[in-house]
Amino acid sequence: xxxxxxxxxxxxxxxxxxxxxxxxxxxxxxxxxxxxxxxxxxxxxxxxxxxxxxxxxxxxxxxxxxxxxxxxxxxxxxxxxxxxxxxxxxxxxxxxxxxxxxxxxxxxxxxxxxxxxxxxxxxxxxxxxxxxxxxxxxxxxxxxxxxxxxxxxxxxxxxxxxxxxxxxxxxxxxxxxxxxxxxxxxxxxxxxxxxxxxxxxxxxxxxxxxxxxxxxxxxxxxxxxxxxxxxxxxxx
Amino acid sequence: xxxxxxxxxxxxxxxxxxxxxxxxxxxxxxxxxxxxxxxxxxxxxxxxxxxxxxxxxxxxxxxxxxxxxxxxxxxxxxxxxxxxxxxxxxxxxxxxxxxxxxxxxxxxxxxxxxxxxxxxxxxxxxxxxxxxxxxxxxxxxxxxxxxxxxxxxxxxxxxxxxxxxxxxxxxxxxxxxxxxxxxxxxxxxxxxxxxxxxxxxxxxxxxxxxxxxxxxxxxxxxxxxxxxxxxxxxxx
Numbered sequence: 001x002x003x004x005x006x007x008x009x010x011x012x013x014x015x016x017x018x019x020x021x022x023x024x025x026x027x028x029x030x031x032x033x034x035x036x037x038x039x040x041x042x043x044x045x046x047x048x049x050x051x052x053x054x055x056x057x058x059x060x061x062x063x064x065x066x067x068x069x070x071x072x073x074x075x076x077x078x079x080x081x082x083x084x085x086x087x088x089x090x091x092x093x094x095x096x097x098x099x100x101x102x103x104x105x106x107x108x109x110x111x112x113x114x115x116x117x118x119x120x121x122x123x124x125x126x127x128x129x130x131x132x133x134x135x136x137x138x139x140x141x142x143x144x145x146x147x148x149x150x151x152x153x154x155x156x157x158x159x160x161x162x163x164x165x166x167x168x169x170x171x172x173x174x175x176x177x178x179x180x181x182x183x184x185x186x187x188x189x190x191x192x193x194x195x196x197x198x199x200x201x202x203x204x205x206x207x208x209x210x211x212x213x214x215x216x217x218x219x220x221x222x223x224x225x226x227x228x229x230x231x232x233x234x235x236x
Numbered sequence: 237x238x239x240x241x242x243x244x245x246x247x248x249x250x251x252x253x254x255x256x257x258x259x260x261x262x263x264x265x266x267x268x269x270x271x272x273x274x275x276x277x278x279x280x281x282x283x284x285x286x287x288x289x290x291x292x293x294x295x296x297x298x299x300x301x302x303x304x305x306x307x308x309x310x311x312x313x314x315x316x317x318x319x320x321x322x323x324x325x326x327x328x329x330x331x332x333x334x335x336x337x338x339x340x341x342x343x344x345x346x347x348x349x350x351x352x353x354x355x356x357x358x359x360x361x362x363x364x365x366x367x368x369x370x371x372x373x374x375x376x377x378x379x380x381x382x383x384x385x386x387x388x389x390x391x392x393x394x395x396x397x398x399x400x401x402x403x404x405x406x407x408x409x410x411x412x413x414x415x416x417x418x419x420x421x422x423x424x425x426x427x428x429x430x431x432x433x434x435x436x437x438x439x440x441x442x443x444x445x446x447x448x449x450x451x452x453x454x455x456x457x458x459x460x461x462x463x464x465x466x467x468x469x470x471x472x
Contacts, residue, residue, distance in 0.1 A: 065305045065309070066304075068302075069301045069346070070349070073299065073301070073350060073353065074349060074350065074353040100349070101348075101349040101350075101352035101390065102348045102349035102352055102386070102389055102390055102394075103349070104389065105348060105349065105389045106342075106345045106346055106349050109338060109341040109342045109344070109345035109346075110305070110342055112337075112338045112341060113306070113336070113337040113338035113339070113341065114309060114337075116337035116338055117309065117310040117337045136388065136389050136390055136391055137389035137390070139389075141388045142385055142389040145382075145384035145385035145389075146381075146382075146385040146389065148384075148385075149378055149381040149385050150338070150341065152375065152377045152378040153338055153340065153341045153372050153373035153378040153382065154337065154338055154372055154373070155372055
């Protein structure tokens with residue numbers, strides 16, 4: 001890590017990947033703060049309390065930044081005002097509707113400014129090898145350009161750190177278990193109901209990750225029917 | 237311009253550069269919307285009404301996005317909670333205090349998401365040849381990386397357009413006058429009082445621009461003492 005005080009800020013949604021990334025980062029060095037965003041999505045109210053819970057457990061200050069304008073002025077089925085969240089595996093046509101335009105760009109930019117104002121040197125995001133290429137702001141070339149922009153656009157030269165970039169979601173589940181993460185206190189489901197639905201794209205991935213990692217899945221699902229076959233087109 | 241509907245979104249602070257850039261862009265093609273940000277600075281309340289005024293005059297929808305979290309969680313003398321705005325020319329040590337960490341990164345990222353959600357193809361910013369290298373997020377290498385991130389991170393491949401990148405502020409004043417811009421309805425002063433102070437870094441630049449362009453300066457200044465000598469270190 002370059003410049004500033006050597007501390008990290010961790011982007012923490014409250015999902016299993018970012019919670020595991022927090023535990024990983026705490027093992028590697030000091031963490032200045034964790035940062036959640038409330039952008040008006042259906043599942044924000046479910047996942048952010050878990051982000052706060054893990055931060056408190058690890059003694060790291062946690063901050064939630066509201067991005068209300070996204071819900072008011074941007075169009076997406078992922079948002080509370082949008083249509084129904086599609087079921088089954090991620091696929092180009094159905095999941096395109098869940099895109100919040102340039103969400104990662106916005107969250108990384110705000111977090112970079114926050115990290116600089118805290119004197120931190122690095123910003124940690126739980127991007128991983130299975131991130132979906134249908135979201136342009138999850139792709140490698142975007143991440144590289146955005147990392148350059150953050151480093152060049154800050155005095156501290158904030159570094160974008162992706163500890164899980166070479167891991168699959170299954171490997172993250174395994175690594176999280178090693179680190180002692182209580183995955184029952186993480187949230188994935190995009191529907192945002194009382195329990196995980198078990199059928200939306202993120203629930204399917206969550207169930208698969210625990211299953212393939214050979215871990216007990218502590219999640220309560222509304223539906224635990226057989227997992228759909230993985231489409232040939234889906235990488236990872 | 238690439239992809240989408242060929243329309244532009246224009247970043248419009250209400251200062252003389254961005255207002256001139258709006259008139260320039262309207263001449264070149266369709267404008268989907270103008271976008272202002274209220275990030276809690278002392279002069280936002282002065283400049284944004286001018287942004288709205290020019291948009292309405294040109295028949296372009298105008299939107300102000302509040303970025304309240306910057307005022308609450310970021311540290312800078314430019315913000316209402318910060319210290320006094322320094323007087324005189326921009327210089328490394330005094331003006332560093334007016335930096336809002338990664339402000340351009342945050343504004344560009346939010347605007348890129350907004351532009352994509354409006355189906356626009358391009359985002360226009362009034363960056364110019366005199367932008368101050370003390371702000372890392374005004375530098376050319378940052379702008380290039382951020383432009384890449386916006387293009388790569390959106391379905392539409394949003395293009396970052398800088399119509400004035402090769403002009404000085406003096407040349408922008410001259411171009412704006414040609415385009416019929418009423419500069420009395422633009423705001424520069426960082427102090428954000430009833431009238432322009434005439435002494436802060438942005439006021440000094442504004443006064444110089446009109447003077448060097450040989451234009452009548454329609455601005456009411458609280459102080460119109462002699463302009464300070466330009467420091468040797470300042471480019472442009």
